[in-house]
Amino acid sequence: QVQLVEFGGGLVQPGGSLRLSCAASGTIFSINAMGWYRQAPGKQRELVTHITRGGSTNYADSVKGRFTISRDNAKNTVYLQMNSLKPEDTAVYYCNALSWDSSTAYWGQGTQVTVSS
Secondary structure, eight states: OEEEEEEOEEOOOOOOOEEEEEEEEGGGEEEEEEEEEOOOSSSSSEEEEETTTTOOEEEEETTTEEEEEEEEEEEEEEEEOOOOOOGGGGGEEEEEEEEEEEOOEEEEEOOEEEEEO
């Protein structure tokens, strides 16, 4: 089993920045990709970005150029730097980890990000 604990989030004005972090524990060796999803009120959960253990990344078009994911394998932690935040970025952000064969997904408890003036 893998446990994911998220840190960060909160209220920020449009154009501002926030940094989220997600620490993994448990059977870390079973994990390849880690990333972030988000879910806004009344909408489906969507992929924001993910990064493999080898460092390959993927971003949703809506966050390209504004968000950056990074990973510290030694600390079993993944980070999401969010810049130039927009009101439409408001959502609950969930950390996600995926097993090597993609058969098992683990989720954090979620952290609220609110972008508002």
